[in-house]
Amino acid sequence: MEPLLPHPAEFKHRLAIDLALQHPALSTDPRILCRAAQTCKAWQQAVQQCNACNTVVVLGPAISLQQVCSFKRWLFQHPGLLKSLTANVCYVRHQEHHAEAVLALLQQAMQQALWTPAAAAAAAPPPAAGNKTQQTDGQQLHRQQQQQQQLRIASFTSNLPGAPSMLAALSGRHLTHLDLQLQCGSCKACKACNTADGPWLAAALPQLTGLQELHLKACCYMSGSCLVAI
Numbered sequence: 001m002e003p004l005l006p007h008p009a010e011f012k013h014r015l016a017i018d019l020a021l022q023h024p025a026l027s028t029d030p031r032i033l034c035r036a037a038q039t040c041k042a043w044q045q046a047v048q049q050c051n052a053c054n055t056v057v058v059l060g061p062a063i064s065l066q067q068v069c070s071f072k073r074w075l076f077q078h079p080g081l082l083k084s085l086t087a088n089v090c091y092v093r094h095q096e097h098h099a100e101a102v103l104a105l106l107q108q109a110m111q112q113a114l115w116t117p118a119a120a121a122a123a124a125p126p127p128a129a130g131n132k133t134q135q136t137d138g139q140q141l142h143r144q145q146q147q148q149q150q151l152r153i154a155s156f157t158s159n160l161p162g163a164p165s166m167l168a169a170l171s172g173r174h175l176t177h178l179d180l181q182l183q184c185g186s187c188k189a190c191k192a193c194n195t196a197d198g199p200w201l202a203a204a205l206p207q208l209t210g211l212q213e214l215h216l217k218a219c220c221y222m223s224g225s226c227l228v229a230i
Contacts, residue, residue, distance in 0.1 A: 017046040027054040027081065030074055048077075053152045055081040059102070061090035068102055072109035079113035084155040084177075087163070103160045110169035113151050155179075164200035172207040179215040205230065 021027050026036065027050060037047040055078075057071060075082060087106060089099045152174045156167075159181035167178075182197040201216075214230070 017042060018050075021046055021050045022052045022054075024052075024054045027052040028056050028083075030055050030057060030078075030081075033078075033081070034074075050078075051080055053081060053083045053154075056084040057082060057086070059085075059087040059106075061088055063087075063089065063102065065098075065101055065105065068105045068109075072105055072112070075109045075113050079151050082151065082153055084157075085153055086155075086157040088157070088159045099160055100162075103162045103165075106160070107166055107169075110151070110166050114169060162197065162200070164197045164204060167200070167204035167208070171210075173210040175208055176210055176212045178208065178211060178213070181217045 021033075021036075026032055033047050033050070033055070037044045059068060059071065087102065089102055151169065151171055153170050154174055155177035156170065156175060157177075157179040158166075161183045163180055164182070167175075180197070180201070182201065205211075
């Protein structure tokens with residue numbers, strides 16, 4: 001018995017939705033994607049299977065822990081959509097624990113995004129094929145799916161103490177823009193949050209093979225290990 005094929009009109013409708021989601025106007029803002037997914041079943045399926053890496057997320061100075069948790073849940077479902085992430089906090093005296101909590105949640109989000117069901121399925125071996133042509137096509141399709149379902153962040157900006165510790169979770173060949181405010185680990189402010197970013201950055205920089213723009217600001221001075229890595 002032959003499988004049922006979709007009606008031509010239904011196929012065209014779904015193709016039109018898929019093409020629309022490739023446009024940055026629809027896939028840049030995660031709020032627009034969420035609203036589109038609530039429109040109807042067709043849009044919901046299209047958003048779930050969208051592979052356009054256009055989404056820009058900005059976690060601003062007034063970000064709450066609840067909003068970071070929402071981003072964490074979203075990233076777990078759609079790791080391959082995120083193109084740019086900015087995470088900046090407003091430093092208030094005696095509230096260093098807020099920055100630490102934001103960093104901890106973002107670290108969890110990055111680690112979980114590496115092991116999402118979609119990423120795990122994409123990382124599985126491609127199915128066996130009957131001949132060489134089918135096998136080659138299957139391997140190419142598998143590689144495309146693997147790239148589309150994994151983190152492909154191209155731009156990362158943050159003033160969070162300890163932000164360089166998140167670089168290990170990012171793809172070194174996809175990340176092209178990096179903007180960080182480094183903590184020296186020696187001044188009073190750095191000691192208050194027990195943070196020294198130099199070793200993390202020095203370890204990560206050699207792995208960032210696709211990096212094109214690097215912007216670093218140091219609170220007091222930049223460690224020698226960072227300068228050597230640069």
